[in-house]
Amino acid sequence: MTFWNNPINFIGYWLNGVLTGWHLPAVLATLLIYVIGIIVMILFAMTLDIGLVWVERKVVARFQDRLGPNRIGPFGLIQPVADIIKMVIKEDITPDGADKIVYNIAPVLAATSVIVLWAILPLASTIYGVDLNVGLLFIVAAGALGTLAIIMAGWSSNNKYALLGAFRMVSNMISYEIPMVIILLIPTILADTMSVRGITQAQSGMWFAILSPLALLIFLISAIAELGRSPFDLNEAESEIVAGFHIEYTGMKFGWFYAGELLHAFTFGGFIAILFFGGYGGFFGLEKLAAFAWLNIPFVQALVFIAKAMFGYWVIMWVKYSVPRIRIDHMLAFNWKFLVPLSLVVLVNTALLNKILIVLPNWLYVLGMFGSNIVIGYVTVEILRAYGRKQRKAEQIPDPQAHTQEQAV
Amino acid sequence: MQNEWLYIGLFLVIGIIVPVVPLVFARLVAPRKPNPIKQSTYECGIETVGESWVQFKAQYYVFALVFLVFDVESVFLFPWALTLKQLPLFVVLEGVLFIGILVAGLVYAWRKGMLEWV
Amino acid sequence: MTAEQIIFLLTGALVLGAALMVVTVRNLLHAALWLVVSLFGVAVLYAILQANFLAVVQVVVYIGAIAILFIFAVMLTRREAMEKGRQTRNNWWIPVLLGLFILTGLVVLILSVPGVERTATALPSGLDTVQALGMALVSPDAYVLPFEVASVLMLAALVGAVYVATADKK
Amino acid sequence: MSIPLSWYLVLAAALFCVGLYGVLSRKNAIAILLGVELMLNAVNINLVAFWRYQNPTQMAGQAFAVIVFAVAAAEVAVGLALIISVYRRRKTIVADEIDLMKW
Numbered sequence: 001m002t003f004w005n006n007p008i009n010f011i012g013y014w015l016n017g018v019l020t021g022w023h024l025p026a027v028l029a030t031l032l033i034y035v036i037g038i039i040v041m042i043l044f045a046m047t048l049d050i051g052l053v054w055v056e057r058k059v060v061a062r063f064q065d066r067l068g069p070n071r072i073g074p075f076g077l078i079q080p081v082a083d084i085i086k087m088v089i090k091e092d093i094t095p096d097g098a099d100k101i102v103y104n105i106a107p108v109l110a111a112t113s114v115i116v117l118w119a120i121l122p123l124a125s126t127i128y129g130v131d132l133n134v135g136l137l138f139i140v141a142a143g144a145l146g147t148l149a150i151i152m153a154g155w156s157s158n159n160k161y162a163l164l165g166a167f168r169m170v171s172n173m174i175s176y177e178i179p180m181v182i183i184l185l186i187p188t189i190l191a192d193t194m195s196v197r198g199i200t201q202a203q204s205g206m207w208f209a210i211l212s213p214l215a216l217l218i219f220l221i222s223a224i225a226e227l228g229r230s231p232f233d234l235n236e237a238e239s240e241i242v243a244g245f246h247i248e249y250t251g252m253k254f255g256w257f258y259a260g261e262l263l264h265a266f267t268f269g270g271f272i273a274i275l276f277f278g279g280y281g282g283f284f285g286l287e288k289l290a291a292f293a294w295l296n297i298p299f300v301q302a303l304v305f306i307a308k309a310m311f312g313y314w315v316i317m318w319v320k321y322s323v324p325r326i327r328i329d330h331m332l333a334f335n336w337k338f339l340v341p342l343s344l345v346v347l348v349n350t351a352l353l354n355k356i357l358i359v360l361p362n363w364l365y366v367l368g369m370f371g372s373n374i375v376i377g378y379v380t381v382e383i384l385r386a387y388g389r390k391q392r393k394a395e396q397i398p399d400p401q402a403h404t405q406e407q408a409v
Numbered sequence: 410m411q412n413e414w415l416y417i418g419l420f421l422v423i424g425i426i427v428p429v430v431p432l433v434f435a436r437l438v439a440p441r442k443p444n445p446i447k448q449s450t451y452e453c454g455i456e457t458v459g460e461s462w463v464q465f466k467a468q469y470y471v472f473a474l475v476f477l478v479f480d481v482e483s484v485f486l487f488p489w490a491l492t493l494k495q496l497p498l499f500v501v502l503e504g505v506l507f508i509g510i511l512v513a514g515l516v517y518a519w520r521k522g523m524l525e526w527v
Numbered sequence: 528m529t530a531e532q533i534i535f536l537l538t539g540a541l542v543l544g545a546a547l548m549v550v551t552v553r554n555l556l557h558a559a560l561w562l563v564v565s566l567f568g569v570a571v572l573y574a575i576l577q578a579n580f581l582a583v584v585q586v587v588v589y590i591g592a593i594a595i596l597f598i599f600a601v602m603l604t605r606r607e608a609m610e611k612g613r614q615t616r617n618n619w620w621i622p623v624l625l626g627l628f629i630l631t632g633l634v635v636l637i638l639s640v641p642g643v644e645r646t647a648t649a650l651p652s653g654l655d656t657v658q659a660l661g662m663a664l665v666s667p668d669a670y671v672l673p674f675e676v677a678s679v680l681m682l683a684a685l686v687g688a689v690y691v692a693t694a695d696k697k
Numbered sequence: 698m699s700i701p702l703s704w705y706l707v708l709a710a711a712l713f714c715v716g717l718y719g720v721l722s723r724k725n726a727i728a729i730l731l732g733v734e735l736m737l738n739a740v741n742i743n744l745v746a747f748w749r750y751q752n753p754t755q756m757a758g759q760a761f762a763v764i765v766f767a768v769a770a771a772e773v774a775v776g777l778a779l780i781i782s783v784y785r786r787r788k789t790i791v792a793d794e795i796d797l798m799k800w
Contacts, residue, residue, distance in 0.1 A: 027530065034416055038423050046427070088435045096448045102560065104432075111428035112421070119420040129420065130413045133657055137487060137583040144591025148563065151598055155556065159450050171469050174476040174595060181483045188490040194657065247451060252435040256428050329526030332472060336524045340479070340515065344508055347486075351501050355493060414574040414582075418534075470599045470781060471692050474774055477592045478685040481770040482678055484584055485763065488661030500665045503675070510678040514685040523689050529699045539708045546712055546735050550719030555727060562731050565712075569738050572708075575700070576749045581741075581762055588766055593734065593773050600727055600777045604784045622721035626714040633710035643703040647750050654754065660763070663756035670760045677767040684771035688778035 006126045007298055008037070038119075041129060045118050045263060052262040053080035055310075056317065063321040090251035097158035098248070106153035107249065107256040113145035114264045121270055122197045124280045124301035135196035136184045139271065140177065143226060146264070147173050153257075154245035165244020168234050168328060175332055176225035176232075179218050179339040186215040186350050187275045200279035204287075206362075209276035211369040214346050214377055216276045218339060223268040224316055225335075227261065231323040232331060269312025273305060280305040345376060471523050475515075482511050535575060542568035559597045563590050577650060580657045705746035713739035724791050726780045730773065737769045 003010045012033050019029035054069065054077060061068025069076030094100060120135045122128035132138055147170055154166020188194050190211060191202035199208075209216045225232040246257045273279055280301035281287065287295040294300060326334075349372055357368045489504045518524055545565035549558050566589040573582035637643060650656070663669045712735055719732025741762045748758025 031419075034419055035423065038416070038420050042420075042423060042427050088431060089439055090435075091440050091442070092435060093443070093447060095450055096445075097450070102557075108425060108428045108432070112424045115424040115427065116417075116421055119417050130416045132413055132417070132579070133655060134487075134579045134583045137484065137580070137587060140484075141583045141586035141591070144587055147595060148590060151595065152560070155598075155602070161451075167469050170595065171472050174480075174592070175472060177591070178476060178479045178483060181480065182486075185483070185486055185490045188487060189493055192491065192494045194487060194491065251439060252431050255431070332526060333524065336472075336475070336515070337519065341512070344512060348505055348508060351490070351493060351504060355498055355501050414579075417574075418571070467603060467692075467781065467785075470596075470603055470777075471689070473596050473599050474688050474692065474778060475685065477596055477770055477774050478681050478688075480592045481588055481767055482681055484587055485664075485674070485677070485767070488580065488657060488664050490661075491655075491658045492661040492665055496662075496665065503665055503671060507675060507678045510675075510682050514682045517686055518689050521689055521693050523693060531699050535700050535704060539704070542708065543711055543715065546715040549731055549735060550715055550723065550728075555725060558728060558731055562734060565735065566738060569742060572705070572742060573745055576705075576745050578745050578749070578759060578762075581745060581759060584763075584766060588770060589734075589738075593770060596773055596777055597727065597731065600781060603781055604727065619722045622718045625721065626718040629717065630710060630714040633714075634707055637703055637706045637710065643706065644701045645750065646699055646701055650753050656753070656756075656759070659754070660756050660759050663760050664763070669756075670764075673760070673764050677764050680767055680771050684774045688774045691775070691778040691782045 004297060004299075008127055012037070038129070041118055042115055045115060048266065049259050049263045050080045050084070052266055052313075053083060053259075055313075056262060059314065059317050060321050063318070084255070087252050087255040092251045092253065093248070095158060095248045099156035099158070102152050102156035103248075104253075106149050106156060107246075107253040107260075109145060109149035109152065111256040111260045113142050113149060114260045114267060116145075117142050117264075117267050120196050121267065122200055122274070122279060123305055124298035125197075125201075125296070126298050127302055128197060131195050131197045133193070133195050136188060136194045136199075140181055140184070143173070143177065146260075150245050153249070157245070157248040159248050161243070162245050162247045165247065169228055169245055171328075172228060172232055172234070172331060173226055175335045176222040176339070179335065179343040180222040180226065182340070182343040182347050183215050183219045183222065184275075185347055186212050189350055189354055196274055196279075200274055200281055203278035203282045205285055206366060207276060207278050207282055210366065212276075212346065212350055212373055213370070214342070214373045215350070216272070218343050218346065219275065220272060220315070221339065223272065224319060225331075227265050227268060227316070229261075229265065229316060230320040231326045233320075234325055234328055234331065265316050266309060266313045269314075269316060270305070270309035272312040273308035277308050279308070342376075342380060346373070349373075349376060468526060475518055475523065478514060479511065482507070531575070535572075538568050538571045538575070541565075542572070555601045556598065559594060559601055562597065563594045566590060566594070576647075578656065580660055702746060702750045705742060709739040709742040709746070712736075712742065726783075726791070727777070730776050730780070733772065733776075734769065737765060737772075741765050 015033050015036070016029055019032060020026060024032070057079070058068040058076070069079035072078040072082055094103060117139060119129040120132050120138055122131075150169050150173070151166050154162045154164075154169070157163075187199050187208055190208055191199040193199060193202070246254055249257060281304075283292070283295055286292050295304075350369070353369060353372055357365045360368070486504060486507065489500075489507070493501060493504075542565050545561045545568060548561040549565060552558050552561060566585060570582045570585035570589075573585055664674045665671055716732045716735030716739060719735060720729050721732075723729050723732065744758045744762045744765070746758075748756070748762075751758070
């Protein structure tokens with residue numbers, strides 16, 4: 001074991017030696033090493049979070065044909081630091097009639113519910129916090145705490161907009177949690193484990209994105225909805241309810257909601273990478289070749305993971321800045337009448353085919369899984385088109401295709 | 410006790426402390442000059458009318474109800490999903506039956522018009 | 528006293544303290560939030576007992592779903608459930624006496640059972656409790672019937688709740 | 698693994714009695730349901746503790762706890778739906794005042 005192939009354990013053993021050398025009891029030394037490891041992990045996440053503020057602002061600027069922050073530091077890189085200083089020294093206002101204790105707990109809980117996800121996030125094969133055998137449900141459990149934080153914020157602010165925003169956000173989050181939980185079953189079935197690390201390793205030969213592209217799509221949609229990002233951002237709809245559940249929050253308390261949302265988006269990008277794109281690995285067996293042995297170095301794996309997570313995050317931003325907000329009835333109908341049935345169909349399909357096709361040779365298995373997803377997707381689109389046609393006929397709206405031909409003439 | 414839960418517990422505790430630190434720091438350095446106008450409820454500058462407790466649609470509640478049932482059932486599918494590799498095909502069918510009963514509930518709620526917003 | 532015992536005692540105090548707040552606090556929304564704290568403590572107990580699946584399910588189902596439903600219900604009926612006024616019946620001391628009586632009886636009963644002071648043995652190595660639970664829930668000679676009946680129960684609950692909710696829509 | 702079984706059982710008994718007190722003493726129907734939740738959780742602690750201390754390879758305790766989760770969820774769904782329905786008609790959720798079927 002060297003620093004380069006197992007850095008965490010290497011430093012852990014070294015620290016253990018140092019601490020027991022100071023005549024600390026072994027239990028206390030282990031505990032202290034845990035605490036140091038956790039603090040390093042959280043500080044890494046927080047530093048990344050500060051970077052994400054810059055990335056987010058820069059990317060949205062490019063999407064909207066602007067420059068973005070470019071005054072403070074090279075390319076405006078110091079801008080987030082200035083933002084943080086501003087937030088910390090701003091006056092903290094607690095509105096009249098607010099439920100003070102609940103009001104103050106809510107932003108902390110919102111941030112914690114995101115930070116705690118990093119306990120199970122494997123950055124590389126040897127850099128991870130803990131390999132929980134119920135990892136996937138842990139993600140859902142952390143999301144439950146986030147939901148609670150939002151309802152606490154909305155209720156305690158004593159503000160109509162905050163309450164409305166919280167209700168919209170919570171009904172949004174709980175509705176889209178259903179397709180998400182159902183889709184989380186698909187990597188579980190394919191990898192035969194709920195451990196996040198086990199799922200990553202199960203994809204070293206084949207990404208689950210290829211075995212079940214529909215699951216990836218549904219997971220992406222429900223992840224965006226869980227984050228409350230556009231097009232599901234009606235919880236903070238500026239033009240109607242101003243800012244939603246965090247309307248009364250100022251200074252650093254607002255800062256935690258904002259930072260939590262950004263880190264949450266990145267973390268979900270990371271989970272998309274882990275569940276469907278092989279996380280830190282997934283090189284289709286390339287890393288077994290001697291020429292590509294460097295892919296097994298933990299730091300390279302961590303870079304690969306962060307690159308994949310950034311890509312997922314970028315897709316989430318891309319959707320956010322390109323799609324307009326949808327109405328709440330559309331949002332709920334889309335979930336319950338479309339996503340939930342579709343995800344159940346995908347689940348049954350995966351469970352059955354995975355059992356039946358597993359005896360076949362590998363390429364046929366992959367082809368069968370991929371093909372079945374394509375068939376389901378095609379049938380779904382056909383059903384939607386037929387429904388749309390019927391609906392237009394009922395409401396006497398001319399067919400859009402005929403309409404465009406008319407205009408062309 | 411397993412070390413993994415100890416780790417998660419410590420992570421949770423430190424995950425609470427980390428957001429609290431800047432808040433405490435802000436409390437020390439930020440100015441505090443409260444006045445009634447500043448602390449009044451923000452409604453885009455207009456005077457607040459009535460209490461903040463507006464009557465909201467009961468439909469929110471109905472969706473929470475449907476959610477509860479689906480959440481519990483889909484969580485129960487996880488142990489089932491972990492056994493598929495070892496056990497024969499009829500175990501898959503047991504799960505499909507379970508999902509079928511779930512779908513029956515969804516169809517009922519749909520037909521009853523509970524999934525409509527208005 | 529070992530570290531594990533200290534953690535257990537702290538968690539137990541949290542669970543009981545929060546539970547007492549649930550049954551005494553006047554503001555119903557605070558009662559619901561205290562219930563969340565208490566149930567989270569129970570999840571920690573499951574984690575100490577190495578029931579990993581139940582620990583996370585406790586958080587997902589109780590905090591993520593049941594507590595949310597309670598909070599929604601409190602908000603819908605808040606005008607009545609205002610924090611003003613007493614929340615307990617006039618004869619509140621009868622339940623106190625009854626509770627204390629049952630508690631004493633139970634504790635005496637528990638402590639009189641032989642072998643109740645024993646500690647747990649280590650889990651057999653290589654036992655994945657989640658997978659074993661799955662096996663138990665789907666194998667026909669174990670609990671497949673309760674498992675399917677549970678889904679029928681949920682269906683019945685959904686139909687009943689939806690029916691009650693639609694009945695007064697008209 | 699240094700905790701005696703009796704600690705769990707006593708804690709569960711205490712939680713059960715606190716829940717019982719809540720059920721019997723509260724006026725508000727929602728608060729009564731909160732007490733019921735506490736009682737169900739006390740039962741679950743017992744079930745899981747027995748699973749762990751008797752024979753961990755026998756999953757009966759955990760399987761039973763899972764069923765209790767389902768029962769708790771069903772109870773909350775129907776119970777709260779009834780309470781809200783009653784509230785809409787009678788504008789009260791004080792359990793003593795909902796006495797139309799008393800006689």
